[in-house]
Every structure is written in C-alpha cells, then in structure tokens.
Amino acid sequence: MNELLKRDLTLKIVSVFFAIFLWFVVLDSSNPVTWIELNVPLKIENESSLREKGIMIKNENFPRNVSVSLKGRKNTFNNIGLNDIEAIVDLSKVEDVNTQFLYVNVYTNKDGVSFQGVTPRVVEIELEKLGENPFPVKVVPTGKPKEGYKVVRSNAIPATVSIEAPDEIINSIGEVRAYVDVDNLSNDIIVNKECLVYNKEGEKIAELDKKISVDISIEIAKEVPIVPAVRGRPAKNYTDGIHRVVPEKAWISGSSEIIDQIDNLKTEPIDIDNISESMTKIVNLALPEGVRLVDTPRSVYVDVVIEELAEREFVFGKESIEFDNTARNNSFRYEVLDEIIKITLTGTRQELNKIAPESLRLSVDVNGLSEGEYKRPINVVLPDTVKLVENYDVKISVKRN
Structure with a gap:
C-alpha cells in the first residue's frame, strides 16, 4: 500500500513539472x-x-x-x-x-x-566655482527734463545687486548701470529697469544681459526765484530799496499739478514799519501745501536796504510839453504859456541819478477844451522807483484855427 502511494506522489510531481515545462514552451513560442x-x-x-x-x-x-x-x-x-x-x-x-x-x-x-x-x-560635466558679489548700481539719466527742471536725485532700489557668475566673470566686472529716460520730465517717477553690466574695459558683458533688474527712483525739482516779502512802511523820508536774498533761487519738488503753477517762492513777511536803517534778517521760506524744498535751506538771508529819500529838480522848456487828446481835424491850436517848467522828483539818490531828463515824458490832457486859457495838471511818466514831490500845473492857451 505504501509503495503504491509513493509511486502516485512521484507521478504527480513529475506531471506538474512537465506541465510547467510545456507552458514555458508554449509561452516562448507565442510571447517570447x-x-x-x-x-x-x-x-x-x-x-x-x-x-x-x-x-x-x-x-x-x-x-x-x-x-x-x-x-x-x-x-x-x-x-x-x-x-x-x-x-x-x-x-x-x-x-x-x-x-x-x-x-x-x-x-x-x-x-x-x-x-x-x-x-x-x-x-x-565641466564645473567651476560660483562667484557672488554685491555691486552698486549706477543710475544714468538720459535726455533733459522739462525746461526749468532738473534731476536732483536718482536712486536704485536696492542700491546694490548680487550677481552670480563664474569667478572669471565676477572678477572682470567694472560697473553695473541702469539707464532711465528723463526727457521732458517734470515730476517724480519710479520705474523698473534692467541693469547692464560692464567689464573694467567698459565693454558690456553679454552673458549677464537681462538677468538683473531694479526699481529706479527719479526725483525732479523746479528752480524758482525767492521773493522777499515785507510789511509796513519805513520812517518818514525813508524808503526801502533793493531787497537782496541769499540764496536767490530755490529748488522745489512735489506733484506736477502744484509745481507747474508756482513761479516764485516768497519768504515770510519782514516787518520794516517805521525803521530808518538797513538790516539783515534770517527768515523762513513760506512753503505752499504739497511743496518741499530740495537742496535748498528753509531759512534764507534777506538784506533790506533802507535809504533816506533824496530830491532832484528837473527843468524843461515849454516845447517839452506834449498834448494828449487834441481835437480832430486840427480845429484848435494849443500852446503852453509858461516858458519854464520845473518839477522835483524824490527817491533814492541812486535811482534819481539814473534818470536822464530826455527820458521823461511830460504831457497835458486837453480833451474837450474849447477856446480860452486854462491851468492844467502836468502828467509825467516816471520809473516805479521815483515819485513827484507834488502835483504840478501849467498854463495853456487854446485857439481855433
């Protein structure tokens, strides 16, 4: 009995291996x-x-x-x-x-x-050490701002850039620049610009093109004269002459809508009431809202020149008098009866000495006058710096032609 079981087991094992062998034979032939x-x-x-x-x-x-x-x-x-x-x-x-x-x-x-x-x-693979160094960015404005304006500050944000490149390139870098067009500019701007990298010979390094960019801040200022402001009047027989200010001009900045409307910058008022001598004052500038100073001190020096009034007499012949508003068609003839006309001007001696008699125009208004003799005021065209001491009249004759 045991012998029979052993023979059956051996036969089964051999059968399994034979089946596996046949499967591999078929597999190799159909899916090798x-x-x-x-x-x-x-x-x-x-x-x-x-x-x-x-x-x-x-x-x-x-x-x-x-x-x-x-x-x-x-x-x-x-x-x-x-x-x-x-x-x-x-x-x-x-x-x-x-x-x-x-x-x-x-x-x-x-x-x-x-x-x-x-x-x-x-x-x-071919490898090399990577160099990295910070380099300052030089901002280069191109073009010209609007007339009367200038670029007062140009900054890169950040001020330095870190460049990654082989040591050979890093060691050759001379300068990093960012160019900004400011042509006809009249207001502050912030723009993003690509940086150009140059070697120490001033040649552009092509390998670093378009790899670095920064924000550029451009500050624009307008130049305007400083005008001293005074209040009050000097003592009797004195006048305030030229007001000198140091510095004479200021640079101002702000929004273009405000700055474009400003033609000068005034000081805070200087009190000259009843004074009889020159003086120098340190006064602040009166800044309009929204305006800031650029490279200009807030306080300025103002020389207020107080001068004693002088007088100068001018003598004219009657032929020097002109007639204004004469009748049409020459229907009347006009004549000055006074042979000599004298007028006296008052002002600073310096201004009075500048006046030549021939530069003064004397005239009489004869509008609406008929035949007869009249006493009429003399009109004199004067510089703003001098005045007549009093009003002067002249006798005239009007006759029909």
Whole structure:
C-alpha cells in the first residue's frame, strides 16, 4: 500500500513539472523574451543643488537623448512608450568642483521589463566655482527734463545687486548701470529697469544681459526765484530799496499739478514799519501745501536796504510839453504859456541819478477844451522807483484855427 502511494506522489510531481515545462514552451513560442532599444530624452535634475555648494556648470553640452536597452516579453513592449521610461542625470550627486562625470540612471514603471544597459552610461560635466558679489548700481539719466527742471536725485532700489557668475566673470566686472529716460520730465517717477553690466574695459558683458533688474527712483525739482516779502512802511523820508536774498533761487519738488503753477517762492513777511536803517534778517521760506524744498535751506538771508529819500529838480522848456487828446481835424491850436517848467522828483539818490531828463515824458490832457486859457495838471511818466514831490500845473492857451 505504501509503495503504491509513493509511486502516485512521484507521478504527480513529475506531471506538474512537465506541465510547467510545456507552458514555458508554449509561452516562448507565442510571447517570447525579446530586447528593444529606445531613444529616450535625457533629463537633468537638481541643478539648484549646485548653487548650494557654490558650483555652477561651465559647459552644458549634455547629450539630448540616450539609447536605453530593455528586456521583456514581446507583448509587454507592444504598448510601451517614452512616458514609461526615464533617463536621469542627478546633479545632487556632484560632490565638488572636481567631479568630472555622472552616471545616467534609468527608471521604468512597466512590470516585466528589465533594464539591460544605456548608451552613454556616463556623461561628462565641466564645473567651476560660483562667484557672488554685491555691486552698486549706477543710475544714468538720459535726455533733459522739462525746461526749468532738473534731476536732483536718482536712486536704485536696492542700491546694490548680487550677481552670480563664474569667478572669471565676477572678477572682470567694472560697473553695473541702469539707464532711465528723463526727457521732458517734470515730476517724480519710479520705474523698473534692467541693469547692464560692464567689464573694467567698459565693454558690456553679454552673458549677464537681462538677468538683473531694479526699481529706479527719479526725483525732479523746479528752480524758482525767492521773493522777499515785507510789511509796513519805513520812517518818514525813508524808503526801502533793493531787497537782496541769499540764496536767490530755490529748488522745489512735489506733484506736477502744484509745481507747474508756482513761479516764485516768497519768504515770510519782514516787518520794516517805521525803521530808518538797513538790516539783515534770517527768515523762513513760506512753503505752499504739497511743496518741499530740495537742496535748498528753509531759512534764507534777506538784506533790506533802507535809504533816506533824496530830491532832484528837473527843468524843461515849454516845447517839452506834449498834448494828449487834441481835437480832430486840427480845429484848435494849443500852446503852453509858461516858458519854464520845473518839477522835483524824490527817491533814492541812486535811482534819481539814473534818470536822464530826455527820458521823461511830460504831457497835458486837453480833451474837450474849447477856446480860452486854462491851468492844467502836468502828467509825467516816471520809473516805479521815483515819485513827484507834488502835483504840478501849467498854463495853456487854446485857439481855433
């Protein structure tokens, strides 16, 4: 009995192995094991890890594709595509700047497929140390602001930029510039501009083009004269002459709507009531709302010149008198009866000495006069700096032609 059971067990085991053998024979004939070659794009990963190590790739001539050899059943390869295979160079494997090659790693998400080989198996890399230094940004305005305006400040925000590049390029940098057009500008602006990097020979470094940008703040100011303001009147027989201010002009800034309307800047009033001598005062400028000073002190020096009035007499012949508003068609004849006409002017001696008698125009208004003799006031055209001591009359005769 036992012998029979042993023979049956042996027969069953042999039958199982024979069945498995037959299955492999059938499988190999209908779905054999095969090999394929695929041209797979090469991916570069973890490049940012190089910067953490102070390294950058000097030459990025990596192959764009690699040839991957795979093994598996024929049916498995019927629906395999490039999305199922990855060929990767992992830059995080770089140890230092002296690393010269890295392995190409191949990954697949297909079951029943095994990786057999890749060409090339390694890729050569050329590395160099990464330099990084802060460089100040030089702002270069181009063009001319609106007439009467100027650029008073131009700042880069931030004032310095950090440039990452190989040591060779970093060591060659001479200047970083940002150009800003200010042509016909009359108000402050903030604009974003790309920086241009130049070497020490003044040549532009093409490798760093369009890699750096900063905000540029441009401050524009308008130049206006400072006008001293006074209140009150000097003592009797005295006058206030020229008011000198130091500085004579101010630079102001603010919104263009306000600044465009301002033609001068006045000081706070200086009291000259009943004074009889010159003086120098330090006074503040009176700033309109929304206006600020640029490169100009808030307090200025004002010289108030107080001068004693002088008098000067001028003598004219009657032929010097002109007639205003005479009758039409020359129907009347006009004549001054006084042979000599004297007038006295008062003002500062300096201003009186400037006046030439021939520069004064004396006239009489004869509008509406008929025949007869009249006493009429003399009109004298005078500079603003002098006055008549009193009003003067002249005798005239009017006769019909």
